[in-house]
Structures are given as structure tokens and as C-alpha cells.
Amino acid sequence: MHGIKRTHLSKDAKLRKLEKDKVKIKTYRSLQDDVLDLKDSLVFDQMALDKTTKLLDLNPEFYTIWNYRRDILINYVLKDKSLEDLKKIISDELLFTMTQLKKFPKCYCIWNHRVWMLSYDKKISNWDIELMTVSKMLDLDSRNFHGWHYRRFIISSMESLIDKDDLYSLVLINLKELSYTSKMINRNISNYSAWHNRSKLVVKLFEQLLNADYTNILQRLEQEKIQNNNNNNIIDEYINNFKLFENLKNFINLEIDLLINAIFTDAEDSSVWVYMRWVLSSKFFYDKLSKDEYLQNLNKMLEKVEELNELEKDDNNGQNNPWCIKTTTLIKELIRKNSNTL
Amino acid sequence: MAAEEELKLAKEKHVGYVVELDNKRDQYEYWLTEHLRLNGTYWGLMSVVLLKTPDALDKEGIIRFVMECKHNDGGFGPFPRHDAHLHSTLSAIQILKILNSLDLLTTDEINKTVNFITSLQLPDGSFHGDRFGEVDTRFVYTAINCLKLLDKLSIKVIDKAVEFISKCQNFDGGFGNCPGGESHAAMIFVCVATLAICNRLDIIDKPTLVQWLSERQVTNGGLNGRPEKLPDVCYSWWVLSSLSILNEAQLIDFEKLKNFIYKAQDTINGGIADREGNEVDVFHTYFGLAGLSLMGFDNLLPIDPIYALPTHLTTQYHQN
Numbered sequence: 121m122h123g124i125k126r127t128h129l130s131k132d133a134k135l136r137k138l139e140k141d142k143v144k145i146k147t148y149r150s151l152q153d154d155v156l157d158l159k160d161s162l163v164f165d166q167m168a169l170d171k172t173t174k175l176l177d178l179n180p181e182f183y184t185i186w187n188y189r190r191d192i193l194i195n196y197v198l199k200d201k202s203l204e205d206l207k208k209i210i211s212d213e214l215l216f217t218m219t220q221l222k223k224f225p226k227c228y229c230i231w232n233h234r235v236w237m238l239s240y241d242k243k244i245s246n247w248d249i250e251l252m253t254v255s256k257m258l259d260l261d262s263r264n265f266h267g268w269h270y271r272r273f274i275i276s277s278m279e280s281l282i283d284k285d286d287l288y289s290l291v292l293i294n295l296k297e298l299s300y301t302s303k304m305i306n307r308n309i310s311n312y313s314a315w316h317n318r319s320k321l322v323v324k325l326f327e328q329l330l331n332a333d334y335t336n337i338l339q340r341l342e343q344e345k346i347q348n349n350n351n352n353n354i355i356d357e358y359i360n361n362f363k364l365f366e367n368l369k370n371f372i373n374l375e376i377d378l379l380i381n382a383i384f385t386d387a388e389d390s391s392v393w394v395y396m397r398w399v400l401s402s403k404f405f406y407d408k409l410s411k412d413e414y415l416q417n418l419n420k421m422l423e424k425v426e427e428l429n430e431l432e433k434d435d436n437n438g439q440n441n442p443w444c445i446k447t448t449t450l451i452k453e454l455i456r457k458n459s460n461t462l
Numbered sequence: 463m464a465a466e467e468e469l470k471l472a473k474e475k476h477v478g479y480v481v482e483l484d485n486k487r488d489q490y491e492y493w494l495t496e497h498l499r500l501n502g503t504y505w506g507l508m509s510v511v512l513l514k515t516p517d518a519l520d521k522e523g524i525i526r527f528v529m530e531c532k533h534n535d536g537g538f539g540p541f542p543r544h545d546a547h548l549h550s551t552l553s554a555i556q557i558l559k560i561l562n563s564l565d566l567l568t569t570d571e572i573n574k575t576v577n578f579i580t581s582l583q584l585p586d587g588s589f590h591g592d593r594f595g596e597v598d599t600r601f602v603y604t605a606i607n608c609l610k611l612l613d614k615l616s617i618k619v620i621d622k623a624v625e626f627i628s629k630c631q632n633f634d635g636g637f638g639n640c641p642g643g644e645s646h647a648a649m650i651f652v653c654v655a656t657l658a659i660c661n662r663l664d665i666i667d668k669p670t671l672v673q674w675l676s677e678r679q680v681t682n683g684g685l686n687g688r689p690e691k692l693p694d695v696c697y698s699w700w701v702l703s704s705l706s707i708l709n710e711a712q713l714i715d716f717e718k719l720k721n722f723i724y725k726a727q728d729t730i731n732g733g734i735a736d737r738e739g740n741e742v743d744v745f746h747t748y749f750g751l752a753g754l755s756l757m758g759f760d761n762l763l764p765i766d767p768i769y770a771l772p773t774h775l776t777t778q779y780h781q782n
């Protein structure tokens with residue numbers, strides 16, 4: 121149990137609860153026995169499906185019943201159906217899980233069922249709607265582990281439907297994700313989940329574009345902008361982000377400016393400092409720089425972090441900011457290591 | 463609230479709490495949690511074992527219940543008539559190991575259990591939790607730990623599993639629930655412990671991971687599972703066991719963490735909650751005690767950070 125306040129009931133309240141529980145237990149157990157009997161007899165029909173709905177409403181964690189529900193769907197509900205019928209069934213199932221997720225946003229079983237249903241035939245699922253749905257859920261709880269996981273599942277499903285040679289569409293999906301992730305970071309700089317997603321997207325986009333025809337992709341992005349008069353701003357953002365990947369040095373410089381901006385916005389927030397450690401010390405980045413460029417970046421950051429610590433000391437009766445101290449030590453160590461091996 | 467120096471572990475209360483767990487059939491919650499009963503039995507059993515009162519629970523009754531949860535295919539469900547799952551299968555094997563009763567399973571039964579587990583491994587090395595289940599690093603740990611306890615862990619299974627885990631590594635040195643997933647202390651524990659069982663800790667970016675783990679302790683002494691989240695008693699286990707496996711547990715302030723766990727106790731009815739003032743449950747009771755045991759407090763039985771079993775049952779795995 122997480123986050124439930126402890127209460128010590130009075131004797132009377134306890135008795136009243138037990139009285140109520142008696143009724144609930146009776147209903148629950150008889151429904152449960154009923155469904156498990158149907159399951160054991162391999163009954164796959166509408167009545168059985170409806171009973172699983174009822175039982176899962178009472179207890180969404182009962183994964184055995186979710187399994188049975190999927191058996192019913194496979195062996196009866198989805199069997200020999202027209203495309204239109206399939207779409208309707210899938211959308212009903214998604215609606216059912218959405219009602220449940222509103223009550224239990226952290227229940228693995230519900231998210232799992234949704235993933236299963238959408239994977240049943242990835243070609244007929246409406247992924248754009250899913251993306252909108254999960255964005256709404258992340259608006260409510262921007263750190264929901266399940267939500268972000270689900271979001272990456274949607275993206276990889278969309279990618280799996282794209283022709284392998286169609287690099288443009290692949291890149292566009294991830295440029296959109298990068299913009300979404302930036303939006304989440306700008307909204308709340310301490311959203312570690314968004315920083316994490318950024319780390320994945322940066323590497324992924326870089327790898328996708330390693331052998332790409334930049335000019336061609338850029339032209340298609342420009343065409344998209346013309347076709348999409350209403351959405352010029354967002355496409356401009358994709359284009360700008362895309363251009364960064366043509367030369368990773370520019371990207372790193374901007375990343376460093378972004379980080380400096382972030383630590384001066386909130387010097388206590390750990391997300392930014394952890395991300396900074398990665399940008400400063402990961403081979404992925406420094407491999408793309410000459411030794412001089414790398415040392416320049418390190419020195420620039422060192423200066424800023426030390427400057428920030430002075431400001432922090434002024435604000436906090438001479439107390440150092442521990443993140444500044446830790447990062448200063450790290451940067452000095454990196455500078456030492458890289459100056460030695462000239 | 464009691465002053466800091468008066469805080470202590472309410473041992474007898476916790477034993478009483480665990481013993482009473484099975485006498486709550488008149489409460490609705492008892493029936494809603496059947497899907498965790500075998501796991502809960504392991505958490506409860508480990509709690510009284512760590513408290514050095516293993517006889518507080520009815521050994522014969524527990525073994526009977528474990529056997530009732532066994533399916534013909536060798537897997538165990540969390541409760542009779544519930545589907546077999548890797549998680550409950552590990553609990554079953556751990557319970558039998560603790561009660562020195564693994565020999566109750568015949569060679570044929572053990573082979574079936576091994577088949578049940580290995581048949582859930584996918585070509586990329588990951589494991590499904592059950593026949594419809596999600597893919598998750600948690601199930602790699604349950605599978606590998608279980609095979610090790612049954613003495614049936616093969617190189618083929620290891621190599622694939624390690625390959626999968628290496629894909630779940632992140633920029634912060636941590637591990638997520640699948641490739642691309644955000645680092646989370648519980649997922650880090652399952653990955654680090656799996657790698658330890660497989661003798662493959664070398665694939666970890668140790669300095670980066672250790673630093674991230676050591677930053678999980680917050681001002682009130684508790685540990686959180688991800689940056690900028692609230693502390694929670696169960697992370698006393700997930701974070702501390704990972705650091706212990708990496709020989710870096712000393713980076714955590716033990717005194718402060720101990721007090722955080724003490725404050726989460728229900729000193730009237732026993733049990734430990736996720737944090738001070740919240741409702742207790744057997745999961746947090748166990749993980750609170752496991753954390754205290756790892757830190758060497760309260761004369762608890764020492765626990766093995768890799769296998770989540772008393773150390774006297776795992777010495778054979780640490781020779782070489």
C-alpha cells in the first residue's frame with residue numbers, strides 16, 4: 121500500500137466496517153467463484169465476458185481474470201470478425217481500460233491489457249489518438265512511470281509500421297517526440313522522466329541520421345511546412361531541431377546553454393545536475409569534439425557552476441550548494457584527465 | 463510523537479502483526495489481495511525469520527498452501543486457481559528453500575518448473591511474467607534467481623538475459639523496466655542482483671550508478687526510488703541491496719535511514735508503512751526489516767542482498 125493514511129478505528133467503527141465487509145465479501149466471492157468456474161470449463165461467450173468486466177471493476181489487480189478475458193476475446197469476441205467490427209471491439213476494450221485507469225492510474229494489469237489489445241493488430245489501431253490520450257494522462261501526472269513507458273510503446277509501434285527505407289517518417293516521429301519532451305521540461309524543469317526521455321531521443325536521432333541524406337529530409341520538412349499552413353510554428357521547431365543533428369557540435373553547445381539556464385533557474389533540482397553529468401562526461405558527446413573544444417566546454421561550465429555557488433552562498437548564509445560542489449569536483453577531474461593525455 | 467532517542471524496533475509487535483495476517487478473513491481487503499497471497503507469505507515468513515522467530519508461523523500449513531498453488535505445468539500461482547506466474551513461482555521456491563523443503567519436489571516436478579520458467583524467455587533474452595504477461599526486467603530476476611535456487615541455471619539462459627539487461631542501461635548508470643525505460647531503484651536492484659548471480663557485474667557503469675544510488679537519500683533520512691520523488695521504506699531494500707552488492711552501502715547514512723524506518727512503524731498494532739503516519743502492510747514490513755538487517759541493526763538475522771534470503775542459506779553461492 122502506498123500513500124494511504126493510517127487510521128485506528130474505534131471499536132464501533134470497526135464493527136460497522138466488518139458488517140459492511142460481510143456483504144461485500146459475499147458478493148465478491150460468489151462472483152469470483154462463478155468466473156473461475158467458467159474459466160475452468162473453458163466457456164468463451166458474451167455472458168462470461170460481462171462477468172469478467174464486473175469482477176475486474178471490483179478488483180483490477182486480479183491478473184488471472186485479465187488472462188481469462190483475453191482468452192474470451194481471442195476465442196470468441198474477436199474471432200471471424202470484419203474489419204469494422206474489430207475496430208469497434210478494440211475501441212470498446214480501450215474505453216473499458218480507460219475508465220479503469222482513471223481510478224487506478226498505477227495498476228500494471230490495466231496498462232498491460234491496453235498494450236495487449238493495441239498490439240492485437242497494430243495496423244488497425246489508431247496511434248495518434250493513443251498519443252493524445254497518454255499526453256493527457258501525463259498532464260495529470262507528469263512523472264507517471266507507466267505513462268512514459270506507454271508513450272514509448274506507442275512510438276515504437278508507430279515506428280514498426282513505417283517502411284524501413286522511409287527514414288523521413290521515422291525521423292519526423294522522433295523530432296515530434298523531442299519537441300514534446302522539451303515542452304515537458306520547459307513546463308517543469310525538475311521532470312526527470314522528461315530529461316531521461318531526452319537522453320534516449322538524442323542518441324536515437326543521432327544514430328538514425330548517421331548515414332542520412334540531410335538535404336532530402338530538410339526539403340521534405342519544408343514541404344510539410346507549406347502544406348500545413350496552420351502549424352508553421354511547430355514545424356519550424358522540428359526544422360530547427362533537425363538542423364542541430366547535422367552538426368553535433370552545435371547541438372552540444374546549445375545543450376550546455378540549456379543546462380546553464382536550468383541550473384540558474386533552480387539550483388536545488390537534481391534532474392538537471394544528473395543530466396549535466398552525462399553531457400559532460402559521456403563518450404557519446406566528447407567523441408564528437410576535438411580535445412580543445414571539449415576542454416573549452418568543461419571550462420565554460422566550471423566557471424558558471426562556481427559563479428552559481430557564489431550566488432548560492434550569498435543567499436544561504438555562506439553555505440555551499442552541494443550540487444555545485446560535487447559538479448565542480450567532477451569537472452576539475454575531467455579537465456585534469458583530458459589535459460594529461462594531450 | 464516520541465523523541466528521537468526513544469525510537470526502537472517494536473519486534474514483538476511486528477511478529478504479532480505478521481501472525482495475525484491470516485486471521486483477517488472477515489475483512490474485504492483480505493479477499494481483494496489473493497493475487498499476492500503467495501508473495502505475501504514469503505514477505506511474512508522472511509519477516510519472522512529476520513526477527514529470529516521462524517516458529518511463529520505454521521510451517522506445515524505454509525508448505526501445504528505452497529503445494530496447493532502448484533500447476534501441472536510446473537509454475538506456481540499466487541493462490542489456488544489463479545494462473546501461474548514467474549513472480550509467485552519465485553516466492554514458492556524461496557519459501558521452500560527457507561523451510562528446507564525443496565526436496566518435497568520430485569526431480570520430475572523440478573524439471574517441469576524449470577521448463578515453465580525457461581519457456582517464458584523470449585529470443586531477445588527478456589522474460590514474460592506469464593503466458594500473456596508484460597516483458598519486464600523484474601521477471602528476468604525472478605526467473606534467474608529461481609533457476610539458480612533449483613541449481614538449473616544454464617549458460618545459454620544467462621548470456622541472453624545479460625544481453626537484454628545491458629540494453630536497459632541508462633545515461634545515469636541505472637536500469638529501467640525495459641530498453642528505453644527510466645531508471646528506477648527497484649529495476650536497478652533486479653538488474654544488479656541478476657548480474658551478480660550471473661557473475662557479470664562487469665557490464666555496469668559502476669561509478670555513475672553508485673553515485674546515482676547514493677543520491678537517493680533525502681533530508682529526513684529515507685530513500686526514494688527516482689529523483690525528485692518522495693522517500694519510501696521499500697527503497698531501503700531496493701537501493702541498499704544494490705549498493706551492498708556493489709560494496710558501497712557505506713555511502714548511505716545508516717543512522718538517519720534507521721530512524722526513518724522506525725518512524726514508519728505502527729507501534730500499537732505492529733507492521734511498517736511506506737512512511738510515517740501511513741497504513742502498514744506486509745510488503746513494507748518485510749522491506750523495512752530487510753533494510754535494517756542489511757545495515758546490521760537490532761540483532762536481526764543477516765540477509766543476502768542478491769537472493770533476498772538469510773545469508774546462511776546462500777553461502778554455497780558465494781564460494782569462488
Ligand SMILES: [Zn+2]
Nearest residue numbers: 694695696736
Ligand atoms: Zn514502497
